[in-house]
Amino acid sequence: MTPDVPLVCITPHISPWPAVFHVKPPFKMSLRSRYSRICHDAFRRPSIYANVSQITRKATPAWQTCRSVASTPNAQKVLFPGALNSEFTDTLEVLRPSNNKAIPTYRVLDQYGEVINKEIGVETEDGEALELYKNMVCLSIMDLIMFEAQRQGRLSFYMVSAGEEGIAIGSASALNPTDVIFCQYRETGVYMQRGFTLDQFMNQLFANTKDIGLGRNMPVHYGTEKLHIHTISSTLATQIPHAAGAAYALKMQNMTQSPDAEKRIVVCYFGEGAASEGDFHAALNIAATRQVPAVFVCRNNGYAISTPTSDQYRGDGIASRGAGYGIPTLRVDGNDIFAVRRATKQARKLALENDGQPVLIEMMAYRVGHHSTSDDSFAYRQKIEVEDWKRRDNPITRLRKWLEGRNLWDEDKERELRSRKRKEVLSAFDRAEKLKKPAIKNAFADVWEDLTEEQRSHVEEMRDILKRYPKEYDVDHHEGGVESLDELLAKKS
Amino acid sequence: MVATTIPPMRALCRYLLRPQAPVYPRCHHLVRSKRHSSAPAGARLNNTVEYDTTPILHHTSRTALQNPELPEDVRKGQTKRINLYTAINEALRHALQTDERTLVFGEDVQFGGVFRCTMNLATDFGTERVFNTPLSEQGLVGFAIGAASEGMRPVAEIQFADYVYPAFDQIVNEAAKYRYRSGSSGVNCGGLVIRMPSGGVGHGALYHSQSPEALFTHTPGLRVVIPRSPTQAKGLLLSSIRSNDPIIFMEPKILYRAAVEQVPVAPYYLPLDKAEVLKAGKDVTIISYGTPLYTCSAAIKAAEKDFGCSVELIDLRTIFPWDRATVLDSVKKTGRAIVVHESMMNAGVGAEVAATIQEKAFLRLEAPVKRVTGWATHTGLQYEKFIIPDVTRVYDAIRQTLDY
Numbered sequence: 074m075t076p077d078v079p080l081v082c083i084t085p086h087i088s089p090w091p092a093v094f095h096v097k098p099p100f101k102m103s104l105r106s107r108y109s110r111i112c113h114d115a116f117r118r119p120s121i122y123a124n125v126s127q128i129t130r131k132a133t134p135a136w137q138t139c140r141s142v143a144s145t146p147n148a149q150k151v152l153f154p155g156a157l158n159s160e161f162t163d164t165l166e167v168l169r170p171s172n173n174k175a176i177p178t179y180r181v182l183d184q185y186g187e188v189i190n191k192e193i194g195v196e197t198e199d200g201e202a203l204e205l206y207k208n209m210v211c212l213s214i215m216d217l218i219m220f221e222a223q224r225q226g227r228l229s230f231y232m233v234s235a236g237e238e239g240i241a242i243g244s245a246s247a248l249n250p251t252d253v254i255f256c257q258y259r260e261t262g263v264y265m266q267r268g269f270t271l272d273q274f275m276n277q278l279f280a281n282t283k284d285i286g287l288g289r290n291m292p293v294h295y296g297t298e299k300l301h302i303h304t305i306s307s308t309l310a311t312q313i314p315h316a317a318g319a320a321y322a323l324k325m326q327n328m329t330q331s332p333d334a335e336k337r338i339v340v341c342y343f344g345e346g347a348a349s350e351g352d353f354h355a356a357l358n359i360a361a362t363r364q365v366p367a368v369f370v371c372r373n374n375g376y377a378i379s380t381p382t383s384d385q386y387r388g389d390g391i392a393s394r395g396a397g398y399g400i401p402t403l404r405v406d407g408n409d410i411f412a413v414r415r416a417t418k419q420a421r422k423l424a425l426e427n428d429g430q431p432v433l434i435e436m437m438a439y440r441v442g443h444h445s446t447s448d449d450s451f452a453y454r455q456k457i458e459v460e461d462w463k464r465r466d467n468p469i470t471r472l473r474k475w476l477e478g479r480n481l482w483d484e485d486k487e488r489e490l491r492s493r494k495r496k497e498v499l500s501a502f503d504r505a506e507k508l509k510k511p512a513i514k515n516a517f518a519d520v521w522e523d524l525t526e527e528q529r530s531h532v533e534e535m536r537d538i539l540k541r542y543p544k545e546y547d548v549d550h551h552e553g554g555v556e557s558l559d560e561l562l563a564k565k566s
Numbered sequence: 567m568v569a570t571t572i573p574p575m576r577a578l579c580r581y582l583l584r585p586q587a588p589v590y591p592r593c594h595h596l597v598r599s600k601r602h603s604s605a606p607a608g609a610r611l612n613n614t615v616e617y618d619t620t621p622i623l624h625h626t627s628r629t630a631l632q633n634p635e636l637p638e639d640v641r642k643g644q645t646k647r648i649n650l651y652t653a654i655n656e657a658l659r660h661a662l663q664t665d666e667r668t669l670v671f672g673e674d675v676q677f678g679g680v681f682r683c684t685m686n687l688a689t690d691f692g693t694e695r696v697f698n699t700p701l702s703e704q705g706l707v708g709f710a711i712g713a714a715s716e717g718m719r720p721v722a723e724i725q726f727a728d729y730v731y732p733a734f735d736q737i738v739n740e741a742a743k744y745r746y747r748s749g750s751s752g753v754n755c756g757g758l759v760i761r762m763p764s765g766g767v768g769h770g771a772l773y774h775s776q777s778p779e780a781l782f783t784h785t786p787g788l789r790v791v792i793p794r795s796p797t798q799a800k801g802l803l804l805s806s807i808r809s810n811d812p813i814i815f816m817e818p819k820i821l822y823r824a825a826v827e828q829v830p831v832a833p834y835y836l837p838l839d840k841a842e843v844l845k846a847g848k849d850v851t852i853i854s855y856g857t858p859l860y861t862c863s864a865a866i867k868a869a870e871k872d873f874g875c876s877v878e879l880i881d882l883r884t885i886f887p888w889d890r891a892t893v894l895d896s897v898k899k900t901g902r903a904i905v906v907h908e909s910m911m912n913a914g915v916g917a918e919v920a921a922t923i924q925e926k927a928f929l930r931l932e933a934p935v936k937r938v939t940g941w942a943t944h945t946g947l948q949y950e951k952f953i954i955p956d957v958t959r960v961y962d963a964i965r966q967t968l969d970y
Contacts, residue, residue: 229769229947280948289946291771307773308729309701349700351732377701379677384698453677516949517941527912531941535952538959545605545612545958551948 080179080403080419176392176404178437181411184466186474195411196418199481205246205266205410206476209238209469211494212262215271216442218498219278223292223446227506228278230292234261236408236441239468240372241342242266243413244436248340248421253319254302255312255341258293259372263342267300271497275505282552287519288511309343310350313369316341317360317431320367324429327366338366338424340417345435346377348391357398357431366429368420369400372407374440379453392435400431407438408468411475441467510550512557524561532558611957614864622844622863623795623827630797630828635836645828650821653796653829654683654761657803658721660833662691665719667757668807670696672706672723680725681763681822707733711741711755711812719757719807727764727816728776741812742787756810759803763819764792765857765908766954771947775954777856777909777940782814783886783918789838790814790885792856795821797829801836802883809838818857841889843896847878850902850967853893853919855882858906858955865960875968885915893919894926901932902967908954911939933970938963 150160183189195202216233223231234241241262245254256263264274273285277295280288285297286304296304303319306312320339327336347353348371360367371391375382388394395402401423405416413436420432439462443450450459476482517528524532536558539546548554605612617623624630627645648656661668670687676698678685688696699706703724710722724730730737737760745754766775782790789811793799799817806813844859845866852862859881866877878896882888897903903923905916920935938955945953 287946288948289772289944291769291774291947294771307771346701349702349705351702351704377673378680379674380698380701384676385700447680510948513949513952516946516952517943520943525942528942531911531943535941538962539952542611542958542962544608544610545956546609546952547606 080415170388170393173389175389176402176435178404178406179412179416180406180409181415182409182471182475184408184471186471186476186478188475195475196415197411199479201246202472202476203481205242206469206472206482207490207494208242208262208265209410209472210490211271211498212238212242212265213469214491214494215261215274215498218495218502219292220442220446222502228292230446231278232259232261232293232445233442234259236462236467237372237374237438238262239410239413239472240370240407240436240438243410243468244340244342244370244417244434247414247417249335249337251301251335251337252421253323253337253339254300255316255319255339256295256302256305257309257312257343257347257372258305258307259344259374260342261293261295264295264297264300264302267302269295269297269300269302271501272504273297275501276508279505279508280510281505281508282511283505283508284511287515289515310347310352310356313341313343313347313350313353313356314359316367316369317356317363317365320360320365320429320431321363324363324365327425328428336366336425338368338421338429340368340370342370342372344377345371345373345375345382345391346380346385348394349377349385354394357394357400357433360431361398361400364428364430366424367431368417368424369431369433370417371433371435372438373435374407374438376440376444376450376454378444378448379450381454390435390437392433395433398431398433400433402433402435404435404437407436408466408471410468410472438468509552512552512560513548513555514553514557514561517561524564529562532562536562605951605956611865611868611961614868614957615860616864617824617826617860620860620863622860623825624797624829625827627828630830633797635801635840635842636830636834640830640832640834644831646831647826648796648829649823649826650793650796650799650817651681651683651823653800654803654817655685655687656829657800657807657833658684658687659690660804661719661721661807662687662695664833665807667717667719668695669710669713669718669720670723671699671710671720672761673699673701673725675699675723679723681819683761683817683822684723703729703731703733704736707736707760708740710758710760711736711744714755714758714812715744715753717757719759721759721761721807724760724762726774726819727762727778728773730760730762730778733760734781737782737788737812737814738785742785744787744812746787754810755812757807758812759806759809759815760813761803761815761817763822764816765818765820766945766950767820768950769947770945770950772944775945775950777816777907779814779816779885779907780909780914783915784913788812788814788886790816791838791883792816792818792885793883794818794856794859794881795825796827798836798881798883800829801834802838804833805835805838808835813838816856820857836883838884839887839889841883841892842881843878843892844881845877845879847876847900849875849877849900850904850964851878851880851893851896851900852904852906852960852964853880853882854906855885855915856908858908858960861955861957862906862960865957865964868957869961869964873965873968875964877964882915882919888919890922890926894923897923897927898930901930902970903931904936904938904960904963904967906938906955906960906963907940909940910942911937912942914939933967936963936967 181195188194212234219231220233222228237259241260245263245266276283277286278292294305316339323337323339373390377385392402392404403416405412416434420434423432441463517532539548539555630645631641658670670684674680675684676688706722710720713720741755741758764777779790782788791802791806791813793802806815854862862879878900880896905919907915916937916939923935938959940953
């Protein structure tokens with residue numbers, strides 16, 4: 074069991090972890106100055122390269138705490154521009170990350186639903202906790218039904234969140250509604266917590282005429298600008314640099330808006346597999362150098378399709394990488410929704426300090442479901458392993474134990490909730506499945522802002538084919554039939 | 567525990583969601599679903615691709631062994647009825663068995679790959695030679711180039727062609743230019759094969775349908791190969807692994823399970839510079855590769871019946887460098903040409919083929935070279951059936967070209 078640890082963010086410039094320096098007494102590293110400021114000041118000053126002694130005479134640059142420099146006989150630190158606070162050592166010590174203690178995992182509840190630190194508590198009102206619970210149950214019911222529906226051939230694809238409901242719903246509940254979100258694809262709970270309705274889910278899954286995505290995307294690729302969540306792309310990790318850039322946009326906007334307006338951050342979700350992509354590394358690095366108000370949430374669920382974390386990385390999870398980029402970092406028990414909430418709130422607060430800084434949170438979980446409906450995970454992991462995890466711990470049962478411990482929940486309420494949610498999901502399912510497919514014109518619209526001349530000729534050619542061979546195509550299943558192409562062509566570009 | 571208190575969800579669902587299609591057990595959705603394919607019941611042209619009877623595949627051992635490209639001993643040997651992913655598996659297996667330098671790796675390769683192409687290879691050849699890589703296309707392709715440059719023969723798998731783009735720099739700037747920039751030192755990354763499943767399956771939408779071959783045919787130094795069938799896949803993949811040029815090997819993923827035929831059991835190598843005339847004809851030449859060949863074949867059957875014409879069908883097989891002589895000889899004979907591919911028209915393979923034909927066979931042409939390709943858009947989920955060329959469009963193109 075993970076020990077009860079206070080929620081301490083690993084802040085790279087003051088953290089004892091990892092032990093980067095071999096510090097010899099009596100010299101101490103300066104803990105006063107912010108790492109970022111040191112870097113900025115040093116690099117903005119061209120004279121650093123021209124005349125070092127001149128600089129030492131000047132007043133209070135942040136790195137003046139270095140008492141002497143490389144050029145003097147008793148230098149204790151080097152002013153290499155790449156590592157300003159590095160002291161000399163005569164001990165040749167190889168840094169072995171495996172010798173470090175693993176980064177602790179923060180939790181509020183133990184797996185029996187008991188609060189570990191009674192003084193801090195769960196920082197959640199009973200009513201809100203009940204809402205979170207209901208949303209998690211609703212998500213798991215929708216998952217079961219849609220997974221089954223895919224197996225029956227009613228829709229082409231689906232992905233469940235089993236085991237990760239707490240991460241999505243808990244973190245989304247700790248954000249402001251106007252914070253901008255970038256998801257990977259297993260964050261259905263984020264949408265649900267933000268108010269994406271069951272009808273909206275179903276319309277997207279069936280890609281019908283009411284689908285916000287106009288029937289263009291695979292199932293589970295939700296998106297809605299009203300809830301400030303960008304549309305999901307199947308490609309992995311591509312959203313992480315977007316989040317850094319979007320957060321920079323928000324940083325600029327936060328600075329120029331009226332002081333009493335709510336400041337916004339960007340939150341970006343991704344899995345531990347996606348964190349192997351170059352995009353992840355590029356994103357965290359640029360987020361750190363531009364000091365953007367972004368929270369990067371890694372869902373470490375143990376598997377990237379079939380690839381276990383042992384084939385994915387050899388460091389201490391994803392959290393250990395935060396230090397490398399100079400980013401404050403947390404690791405959290407993803408099965409503990411209260412821990413997820415508290416960490417996210419803390420990260421949000423940190424992200425807005427000093428006009429912005431990125432924060433990395435690694436949420437630990439176990440992917441209970443298959444990767445997707447295309448996957449059979451028992452080809453690469455034991456069924457017993459999954460059953461074991463299901464039985465041992467999951468975010469829904471843990472919160473339920475806490476609720477029951479406070480007499481807020483019981484078997485009757487559970488039964489009533491499940492039956493009600495099931496009916497709600499199924500009636501939304503029914504409504505969505507009956508709707509027509511979106512208009513065919515949506516195949517061509519929005520590629521460019523306006524239809525191009527070439528596209529126009531393609532649309533004409535296609536319309537001609539559809540009209541001359543009416544028996545070969547199911548155009549009537551689409552809203553407006555072939556005529557929707559006429560509308561498209563009539564529109565002046 | 568909660569689990570025990572839930573009423574039986576599956577029973578309830580089955581009742582409320584009256585099944586419309588048979589329930590498939592564990593099966594890859596991307597290569598099986600017929601429900602999501604296009605045409606209505608009354609269609610005469612669309613949905614007439616029958617993999618069981620198509621002349622594109624060898625349904626008997628006899629026709630499989632008649633192939634003149636096979637060496638004599640292979641033609642005297644046995645055949646086995648297998649699908650395309652098994653043919654890939656057999657080629658990889660042979661390469662691993664016969665050449666110590668062969669490595670096979672990529673995302674999820676160790677357990678057999680998401681399309682099952684690498685099944686049992688890790689078990690049989692060890693995880694030193696067949697292994698999972700971290701999830702980074704850029705990383706694993708660069709890794710493969712490095713291994714090839716030091717004498718190995720790496721076969722790297724990109725899980726979907728749609729995900730090859732992070733590796734674009736490594737492929738275009740590194741793999742393609744390695745030998746050229748090394749000059750007289752001669753160092754190269756030959757032996758490198760980058761395999762990737764490509765093409766539409768009916769419901770892959772934006773990120774599981776792409777055919778990005780034209781991006782690589784615009785790069786000197788690369789060879790781009792797309793097999794049409796299990797027999798072709800096996801022979802072309804073995805030649806690719808043996809080749810000293812870096813190879814982009816695109817496997818039409820809908821064919822992994824759909825295309826089943828008699829394949830020689832013995833190993834064999836097919837040429838990487840020869841197109842193949844699949845069907846002789848005298849009035850019009852259709853040039854294509856990969857999945858659309860099946861579409862073309864069905865369209866030709868209908869068109870020959872309806873218009874009394876005779877159509878020649880050519881499989882390019884190697885998309886770059888491509889066999890211009892075979893195509894030009896055919897078009898000089900027929901005087902008419904149609905190019906068919908799934909990816910978008912502008913600057914696609916069709917543009918290159920059409921331009922070459924008008925340049926080298928202009929005076930023989932009876933009609934403009936027609937391109938039947940994907941339209942100028944992305945492959946939206948609900949629109950794929952309208953965007954990717956179907957039997958009707960090829961049939962109509964034959965008619966238009968003949969009537970010109």
